[in-house]
Amino acid sequence: MKRMKWWGWGDEGVSFTHEDKPGLGPFLKRHLDLDVDRVRSRPVDFETLDVPEPNLPVQVRAALEAAVGGEHVSTEALDRVAHARGKCLRDLVRHRRGQIGRIPDAVVRPGDEEAVRAVMSAAVDEDAVLIPFGGGTNISGSLEAPPSEARPVISVDLGRMDAVLAIDADSGLARLQPGVFGPHLEQQLNARGWTLGHFPDSFTHSTLGGWIATRSSGMQSDEYGDVADITRGLRVATSAGMLVIRPVPHTSTGPSVREMVLGSEGRLGIISEATVHVHRVPERRTILGYLFPTWSSGLAAMREIAAGEASPSVTRVSDSYETAFSFSTKRSDSLLDQVKSRALREFLQRRRGYDLEAMCLSFIGYEGTRNHVAAQRKLVGRIVRRHDGICIGSGPGELYDQKKFDTPYIRDFLLDRGALADVSETAAPWSLLGPLYDKVMAEARASFAELGVTGYIMCHLSHSYHAGACLYFTFAFMPSGLREELEEYDVVKSAIQQAFVDSGATLSHHHAVGIEHARWLEQDISTPGVQMLRALFDGMDPGANLNPGKIVPSEDVTAPPLGE
Numbered sequence: 001m002k003r004m005k006w007w008g009w010g011d012e013g014v015s016f017t018h019e020d021k022p023g024l025g026p027f028l029k030r031h032l033d034l035d036v037d038r039v040r041s042r043p044v045d046f047e048t049l050d051v052p053e054p055n056l057p058v059q060v061r062a063a064l065e066a067a068v069g070g071e072h073v074s075t076e077a078l079d080r081v082a083h084a085r086g087k088c089l090r091d092l093v094r095h096r097r098g099q100i101g102r103i104p105d106a107v108v109r110p111g112d113e114e115a116v117r118a119v120m121s122a123a124v125d126e127d128a129v130l131i132p133f134g135g136g137t138n139i140s141g142s143l144e145a146p147p148s149e150a151r152p153v154i155s156v157d158l159g160r161m162d163a164v165l166a167i168d169a170d171s172g173l174a175r176l177q178p179g180v181f182g183p184h185l186e187q188q189l190n191a192r193g194w195t196l197g198h199f200p201d202s203f204t205h206s207t208l209g210g211w212i213a214t215r216s217s218g219m220q221s222d223e224y225g226d227v228a229d230i231t232r233g234l235r236v237a238t239s240a241g242m243l244v245i246r247p248v249p250h251t252s253t254g255p256s257v258r259e260m261v262l263g264s265e266g267r268l269g270i271i272s273e274a275t276v277h278v279h280r281v282p283e284r285r286t287i288l289g290y291l292f293p294t295w296s297s298g299l300a301a302m303r304e305i306a307a308g309e310a311s312p313s314v315t316r317v318s319d320s321y322e323t324a325f326s327f328s329t330k331r332s333d334s335l336l337d338q339v340k341s342r343a344l345r346e347f348l349q350r351r352r353g354y355d356l357e358a359m360c361l362s363f364i365g366y367e368g369t370r371n372h373v374a375a376q377r378k379l380v381g382r383i384v385r386r387h388d389g390i391c392i393g394s395g396p397g398e399l400y401d402q403k404k405f406d407t408p409y410i411r412d413f414l415l416d417r418g419a420l421a422d423v424s425e426t427a428a429p430w431s432l433l434g435p436l437y438d439k440v441m442a443e444a445r446a447s448f449a450e451l452g453v454t455g456y457i458m459c460h461l462s463h464s465y466h467a468g469a470c471l472y473f474t475f476a477f478m479p480s481g482l483r484e485e486l487e488e489y490d491v492v493k494s495a496i497q498q499a500f501v502d503s504g505a506t507l508s509h510h511h512a513v514g515i516e517h518a519r520w521l522e523q524d525i526s527t528p529g530v531q532m533l534r535a536l537f538d539g540m541d542p543g544a545n546l547n548p549g550k551i552v553p554s555e556d557v558t559a560p561p562l563g564e
């Protein structure tokens with residue numbers, strides 16, 4: 001059984017360190033007034049938690065045991081706490097303090113679709129609450145039960161259902177079980193020469209079912225599509241029976257029921273199987289690093305790439321603040337590396353007229369046959385040059401590719417040292433991206449000033465489309481110590497989210513709604529849009545048994561809690 005740290009990210013015994021990154025300590029001191037050598041807080045010991053007895057009446061337990069087998073119904077304290085929430089900042093802060101909230105009363109682990117259906121029937125018959133659980137990595141508050149929920153709360157962990165069931169090679173489709181984690185999924189597909197091509201930064205600890213239920217996007221979405229494009233067929237256990245969506249390439253059967261399941265966060269039922277696009281493992285795959293003199297030249301280059309004939313698998317450009325942060329996390333260089341980077345800096349300043357403070361780092365990925373990759377690189381190279389950018393080779397890109405799954409550990413490192421760090425991401429048409437960026441940066445900095453705290457905000461563009469792209473903001477600050485720190489966090493996070501919707505962008509490009517973003521839903525999709533979703537959830541789940549309160553808030557969950 002694979003289980004993440006109950007209080008933070010990733011595997012027990014693995015953590016982020018500054019010790020091999022000589023630039024990071026000075027960077028954090030300068031921008032956050034954070035001392036990397038001073039650990040200020042640690043999560044409380046598990047033994048000190050006040051874990052309530054499970055509310056699991058005998059007949060509910062009996063029905064669950066009949067559904068999945070007695071050995072797959074757990075009421076163990078650690079299991080219940082580890083399934084209570086996801087990994088958003090509020091989840092981490094409250095868990096670290098020992099404020100575990102309304103934890104599930106039991107964790108059940110169905111082994112096949114029949115068992116999933118039986119769990120669904122048992123929950124509806126016994127009026128229990130079901131919360132499907134994949135890897136628990138969501139950062140939108142998609143798993144937490146309403147604080148006042150009096151009915152038994154059952155977390156349905158899909159981890160035993162982790163197989164590739166079949167591959168239809170003619171159609172490039174694979175039938176998959178929902179509880180499979182990213183690495184195990186790719187292993188199974190790669191062994192047969194295929195890949196899904198979905199690599200979110202949470203890849204190592206998230207599952208197919210979770211990706212579908214949150215409309216996830218992976219780093220290579222420019223090539224393979226987002227999960228919403230990749231997912232064709234679905235089998236979902238609902239309270240009205242089995243919902244079956246055939247894996248057809250396109251259909252005109254009215255409003256898309258497939259799309260209703262995508263992003264449904266467990267509110268319509270439990271996804272027990274999905275049929276998804278798979279592709280032959282590419283012959284060649286490379287990520288190159290580029291530098292642009294300014295953020296606006298980087299944005300313009302990404303827009304031109306999206307509009308042109310090139311089709312790279314990854315397009316990403318960081319603003320100058322994220323570029324400076326990336327350079328500060330570089331591992332100690334050899335003497336030769338130091339000489340090379342000095343030479344590059346001089347070349348950029350003297351020969352290309354770059355202001356090194358404004359410079360922006362970019363990664364562009366290519367996949368396919370050797371010829372395809374070479375042709376794509378040439379097309380992109382021309383666009384980059386037109387925008388005064390330069391290619392800095394494959395070294396930085398490969399390093400980024402290797403490091404990306406370690407980066408999530410940094411939030412726990414910062415929390416240990418007293419800083420709050422989080423992300424907010426959005427998408428907007430190309431024409432709005434410039435003003436959107438300016439507004440978010442201004443609002444975030446105004447919120448730091450209002451709180452009187454030292455803060456930092458940085459951004460990158462990733463996931464390019466015909467009509468626009470995703471902007472991904474990361475922010476961090478040292479709380480003032482004068483107020484509840486989660487209240488201060490809410491001031492900053494809300495300012496950023498509000499700037500998104502005020503700028504014509506969406507509340508989230510790929511992190512879903514949960515309870516974290518529900519406050520902005522009406523401004524994003526309009527009042528009738530919310531009415532449609534409410535009607536859908538109420539119609540399919542009249543007893544409010546399925547992950548209540550997510551996406552469209554219920555009465556007792558209108559905003560995320562500010563610590564309790």
Ligand SMILES: Cc1cc2nc3c(=O)[nH]c(=O)nc-3n(C[C@H](O)[C@H](O)[C@H](O)COP(=O)(O)OP(=O)(O)OC[C@H]3O[C@@H](n4cnc5c(N)ncnc54)[C@H](O)[C@@H]3O)c2cc1C
Pocket residue numbers: 009086087088131132133134135136137138139142143158178179199200201202205206207208209210211212213214215216217218219264265266267269270271272408510511512547550
């Ligand atoms: C460090 C970090 C990096 C991240 N990077 C990315 C990224 O690059 N791209 C991205 O898209 N997201 C990212 N995320 C967010 C998160 O990983 C995604 O939302 C992911 O899709 C969640 O998958 P999961 O298996 O962990 O789902 P969970 O967190 O377990 O569940 C999420 C929601 O899906 C529902 N659900 C899960 N399984 C099923 C099922 N079988 N049937 C019905 N409902 C189900 C749950 O009830 C819940 O509402 C990141 C998160 C973290 C913490």
